[in-house]
Amino acid sequence: MKVRVKFSKYGPVKFIGHLDIMHYFQKAVRRAGIDVAYSEGFSPHQIMSFASPLSVGHTSDGEYFDMEVNSFTDEADMLQRLNQVMVEGIDVLQVRFLDKGEGNAMASVSGASYLVAFSDKFILPSNWKDAFLSFYQQSHIPVVKKTKKGQREIDLKESIYQLEVRGDKVYMLVDAGSGSNIKPEFVMETFFERTGTVLPEYPFRIHRVETYKRAENGRLVPLIV
Amino acid sequence: MRKLALSDEILMKVEKPARYIGGEVNAVMKKKEQVQIRFAMCFPDVYEIGMSHLGIQILYDMFNQFEDAWCERVYSPWVDLDAVMREEKIPLFALESQDPIKDFDFLGITIQYEMCYTNILQVLDLSQIPLHSKERGENDPIVIGGGPCTYNPEPICDFFDMFYIGEGETRYRELLDLYKDCKAQGLGRKEFLKRAAKIPGIYVPSLYDVTYHLDGTINKRIPLEDGIPETVTKELAVDVTGTYYPRRPVVPFIKVTQDRVVLEIQRGCIRGCRFCQAGQLYRPVRERDVEMLKNCAMDMLKNTGHEEISLSSLSSSDYSRLPELLDFLIENCGRDKVNISLPSLRIDAFSLDVMNKVQDVKKSSLTFAPEAGSQRLRNVINKGLTEEVILDGARLAFAGGWSRVKLYFMLGLPTETKEDIEGIGDLCNKIAAVFYETVPKEKRTGRVQIVASTSFFVPKPFTPFQWAAQCTKEEFLDKAYFTRAGIGSQLNQKSIKYNWHEADLSVLEGVFARGDRRLNQVILKAYEMGCMYDAWSEYYKNDLWLSAFDRCGVDPDFYSARERKEDEIFPWDFLDCGVTKEFLLREWHKAKEEAVTPNCRMQCNNCGAARYRTGVCVEKGETNAAALR
Numbered sequence: 001m002k003v004r005v006k007f008s009k010y011g012p013v014k015f016i017g018h019l020d021i022m023h024y025f026q027k028a029v030r031r032a033g034i035d036v037a038y039s040e041g042f043s044p045h046q047i048m049s050f051a052s053p054l055s056v057g058h059t060s061d062g063e064y065f066d067m068e069v070n071s072f073t074d075e076a077d078m079l080q081r082l083n084q085v086m087v088e089g090i091d092v093l094q095v096r097f098l099d100k101g102e103g104n105a106m107a108s109v110s111g112a113s114y115l116v117a118f119s120d121k122f123i124l125p126s127n128w129k130d131a132f133l134s135f136y137q138q139s140h141i142p143v144v145k146k147t148k149k150g151q152r153e154i155d156l157k158e159s160i161y162q163l164e165v166r167g168d169k170v171y172m173l174v175d176a177g178s179g180s181n182i183k184p185e186f187v188m189e190t191f192f193e194r195t196g197t198v199l200p201e202y203p204f205r206i207h208r209v210e211t212y213k214r215a216e217n218g219r220l221v222p223l224i225v
Numbered sequence: 226m227r228k229l230a231l232s233d234e235i236l237m238k239v240e241k242p243a244r245y246i247g248g249e250v251n252a253v254m255k256k257k258e259q260v261q262i263r264f265a266m267c268f269p270d271v272y273e274i275g276m277s278h279l280g281i282q283i284l285y286d287m288f289n290q291f292e293d294a295w296c297e298r299v300y301s302p303w304v305d306l307d308a309v310m311r312e313e314k315i316p317l318f319a320l321e322s323q324d325p326i327k328d329f330d331f332l333g334i335t336i337q338y339e340m341c342y343t344n345i346l347q348v349l350d351l352s353q354i355p356l357h358s359k360e361r362g363e364n365d366p367i368v369i370g371g372g373p374c375t376y377n378p379e380p381i382c383d384f385f386d387m388f389y390i391g392e393g394e395t396r397y398r399e400l401l402d403l404y405k406d407c408k409a410q411g412l413g414r415k416e417f418l419k420r421a422a423k424i425p426g427i428y429v430p431s432l433y434d435v436t437y438h439l440d441g442t443i444n445k446r447i448p449l450e451d452g453i454p455e456t457v458t459k460e461l462a463v464d465v466t467g468t469y470y471p472r473r474p475v476v477p478f479i480k481v482t483q484d485r486v487v488l489e490i491q492r493g494c495i496r497g498c499r500f501c502q503a504g505q506l507y508r509p510v511r512e513r514d515v516e517m518l519k520n521c522a523m524d525m526l527k528n529t530g531h532e533e534i535s536l537s538s539l540s541s542s543d544y545s546r547l548p549e550l551l552d553f554l555i556e557n558c559g560r561d562k563v564n565i566s567l568p569s570l571r572i573d574a575f576s577l578d579v580m581n582k583v584q585d586v587k588k589s590s591l592t593f594a595p596e597a598g599s600q601r602l603r604n605v606i607n608k609g610l611t612e613e614v615i616l617d618g619a620r621l622a623f624a625g626g627w628s629r630v631k632l633y634f635m636l637g638l639p640t641e642t643k644e645d646i647e648g649i650g651d652l653c654n655k656i657a658a659v660f661y662e663t664v665p666k667e668k669r670t671g672r673v674q675i676v677a678s679t680s681f682f683v684p685k686p687f688t689p690f691q692w693a694a695q696c697t698k699e700e701f702l703d704k705a706y707f708t709r710a711g712i713g714s715q716l717n718q719k720s721i722k723y724n725w726h727e728a729d730l731s732v733l734e735g736v737f738a739r740g741d742r743r744l745n746q747v748i749l750k751a752y753e754m755g756c757m758y759d760a761w762s763e764y765y766k767n768d769l770w771l772s773a774f775d776r777c778g779v780d781p782d783f784y785s786a787r788e789r790k791e792d793e794i795f796p797w798d799f800l801d802c803g804v805t806k807e808f809l810l811r812e813w814h815k816a817k818e819e820a821v822t823p824n825c826r827m828q829c830n831n832c833g834a835a836r837y838r839t840g841v842c843v844e845k846g847e848t849n850a851a852a853l854r
Contacts, residue, residue, distance in 0.1 A: 013246070020243065027531065057236075
């Protein structure tokens with residue numbers, strides 16, 4: 001049986017990397033006394049699959065992982081048991097038992113939304129909001145994306161599904177599929193580079209709002225609908 | 226939400242920011258307004274090393290059970306953050322509250338190895354606490370040292386207000402009460418130190434003076450205050466069962482060296498190996514009750530979620546209830562896929578059977594610690610492991626499917642000859658031969674792998690070898706090359722890999738181990754010149770150290786390369802670690818005669834530790850009573 005868990009990450013724990021968050025949950029699941037399933041073989045490990053990795057320094061309200069369990073009581077009980085063993089900065093938001101046909105968390109991810117705020121040390125150009133919107137309103141935004149295999153030219157516009165200025169922050173919904181993932185800081189850096197703005201160190205405070213999969217009708221929906 | 230001491234900008238640019246944020250599972254948070262004593266517990270090395278230390282976990286748990294105290298952790302910032310903190314003048318902070326250490330009542334530093342001495346200065350310096358005890362004022366924390374190196378605290382005594390000699394479980398409550406009293410009465414730091422010096426186990430170095438003979442050896446040690454003891458006696462937890470043990474150890478976010486539940490099954494060792502300081506310092510051996518251990522193990526696994534539990538002791542095979550404990554763990558851990566790791570087990574039919582049950586044979590390797598290559602030298606060091614036992618163990622293991630063996634030796638032991646060193650290669654070769662005899666060709670998957678490692682012997686205080694001369698760097702390296710040549714000349718040399726440690730570090734460790742007060746200035750000088758993280762070979766700067774000795778006019782050879790006279794007064798002689806100097810001297814004589822001493826369970830050898838009236842000394846009731854007289 002598969003269970004999908006949604007959690008948030010905020011405060012000092014934003015400095016814990018993705019691998020360490022995985023280890024954290026492996027231990028948390030044991031502390032919570034959840035009847036998690038293990039793989040066979042000499043070094044059995046919990047059968048778990050995490051959705052899109054979150055960069056160190058980013059916060060989130062939309063993190064997910066799936067785990068295989070041998071038995072369960074109900075969603076509310078599991079949610080409560082997990083929350084009893086969390087540290088400050090990580091809250092379990094939702095637990096959902098998955099239907100048999102549901103793809104695993106990592107493979108399902110198609111998009112992610114972010115709110116980007118700015119460091120108070122970053123003195124923004126006064127017209128940045130308008131400039132940002134005109135940047136986004138171009139029909140094509142050709143960029144060179146660096147990948148593990150080298151670099152290739154892509155149209156950034158195709159990977160940004162939505163972009164808005166919300167108050168002093170930028171909201172964006174971008175492609176987060178494996179291989180086509182766009183990092184929000186890449187969008188930000190591309191914009192500021194084109195406006196000739198010099199960035200201070202650690203200029204952006206990035207918060208992931210939600211992680212999405214594609215529904216059968218092609219629309220983006222959260223990993224737990 | 227806790228506010229961090231470091232800005233996001235800094236945390237984003239240093240390696241592993243998780244080292245500095247605290248907030249881990251089971252980290253203890255209290256309200257600072259509700260406690261009277263803030264205690265910062267420090268391991269002066271990087272987080273991953275410090276977090277792996279059991280002693281701090283025990284004391285952290287103990288202090289935080291005290292309602293009037295809050296104990297927090299602090300470690301050495303890694304070199305990248307160190308540079309930022311100096312540049313931006315950020316005071317070193319505790320992980321839990323993120324408050325500056327300089328605002329604490331106590332800074333407790335555990336001193337586990339000599340090569341961390343410059344890191345102690347780093348911690349004080351970054352904390353903005355004056356490095357010298359005598360320069361500290363009423364608002365500075367009381368800096369207290371503990372741990373094995375405090376059995377000769379003299380080389381670093383200027384930097385500490387006091388040392389706690391012995392096991393921490395016994396006297397801290399009394400010390401904290403005294404501190405509160407002194408504070409309530411408005412008595413100053415000096416008066417507190419004077420009064421603390423009268424608590425058993427507490428050594429206040431500034432209250433003693435030392436005079437020297439013309440040849441540089443110690444003449445006399447003079448207490449400067451009335452009513453403080455001439456000799457400070459080690460504190461010892463008489464009952465290791467009815468005492469503190471952390472049921473909820475802190476679980477780090479990042480991978481640390483000891484990433485598992487650690488179950489200390491006993492303290493001390495019955496063996497009496499003559500090179501081993503721990504074997505003398507923690508006498509007498511005291512076993513924890515097996516029911517307590519079962520209970521602790523289950524609680525700790527439940528509260529941490531760790532996937533592994535490790536038994537800890539100097540010689541686990543000597544724990545009398547080991548079979549029962551292991552049966553219990555195997556039964557209860559298997560279900561939850563918890564690994565059991567078993568260091569310091571003697572290799573025999575029993576242990577191989579257990580290892581078979583708990584480990585993947587294909588991946589694990591067996592470890593033997595013969596320590597010396599020949600039986601003659603093993604008798605000198607009183608290592609009761611014979612070639613026959615090693616080869617029998619290896620035979621059983623190879624028949625059981627193991628094909629990797631690790632062997633640990635020491636070079637530069639007292640009385641060592643070329644023949645003894647040749648014995649290392651011979652022994653490795655014989656083990657390889659046993660493999661080829663035992664395992665038929667069709668069952669072999671490649672060669673047997675034997676890894677021999679040598680460390681360089683460092684004579685330590687309170688061991689029978691405290692009188693011995695240590696080899697020089699050149700002698701050490703000659704011995705390593707000779708070992709390598711010896712292994713290279715063996716028939717099965719292709720199956721044997723050889724590693725040796727660095728010689729510079731071992732020599733410096735030897736100087737500090739048996740050094741005196743005159744080394745304080747050298748350590749300070751080396752630190753000022755840029756030495757730090759000396760235990761990390763990539764940061765160890767031997768040239769700077771040599772130059773520091775030179776500039777201070779201190780000859781390191783005086784401390785390491787000299788055999789000491791039997792009547793010499795040692796810098797640590799004012800401490801009483803439980804075993805007597807007479808016993809150690811008897812053992813030094815027996816070593817030179819190549820005579821072995823039976824272990825504590827076979828026979829009481831009247832070492833002096835029986836005065837604590839606990840552990841192995843009282844196991845046999847009346848039998849060991851002779852030792853009490």
